[in-house]
Amino acid sequence: SLYKSWNTNAKTTHIYLIKSKKTTKKFERNLGNKIMNIDGVQSVTFYSSLQKNFKDMISSISYIVVVLVISAACLAFVVLYNLSNVNISERKREIATIKVLGFTRKEVDAYINRETVLLTILGSLIGLVIGVGLHHLIMNLAEMDDIMFGRTINSMSYVISFVMTIGFNAIINLCMHKKLNNIQMVESLKAVE
Known part of the structure; x- marks a missing residue:
């Protein structure tokens, strides 16, 4: 996984980019639920959904x-x-x-x-x-x-x-x-x- 952070208004924001071999909807839904249960996590975005939106556009x-x-x-x-x-x-x-x-x-x-x-x-x-x-x-x-x-x-x-x-x-x-x-x-x- 790749880690990146920066400081905005004295508040540190962390962004994690995780690469996974599985891209099924069920896997992404389960992984997203597990990550969202971690304290401090505000959002989870999968590239498959971005890719779908791009293809629709x-x-x-x-x-x-x-x-x-x-x-x-x-x-x-x-x-x-x-x-x-x-x-x-x-x-x-x-x-x-x-x-x-x-x-x-x-x-x-x-x-x-x-x-x-x-x-x-x-x-x-x-x-x-x-x-x-x-x-x-x-x-x-x-x-x-x-x-x-x-x-x-x-x-x-x-x-x-x-x-x-x-x-x-x-x-x-x-x-x-x-x-x-x-x-x-x-x-x-x-x-x-």
Whole structure:
């Protein structure tokens, strides 16, 4: 056992840390009752109860993390969709011109979507770098005196977030395929800017 004491207001406080191989509830209850019967003992705390409380707290935080991830995924989807929609809407005349010049549907898609894919990849990489700093900041703010959160990010988390963003971009490009095909060459070229 480990012994530690300090003096506060001329009153000595003793704290004993006892290590036991048994951690069953029955053993801890019996040991706690025996220790509490000793004169001067004010409290008994077992790490198993602290561990259980910590696991309960972490499980509730896990739900919050899931909600945040789903919200971020929805936000990414909406932002990418609007970016592609505005890009196509503002470039109708240009798209009509390249259709008139004989570009195939596949070439028109590649011409328009290449820019969006490049911006998505660049944004994802910058977001991953900024995310590391935000993670450290949040972990520092969320910590309490008796609980410390891990600061390491699993490398698979980077891969999953990057793949999800690229996947959203691919889905949006498929959705925009129909809009690109519906651009009428003659009306778009006649439209006044």
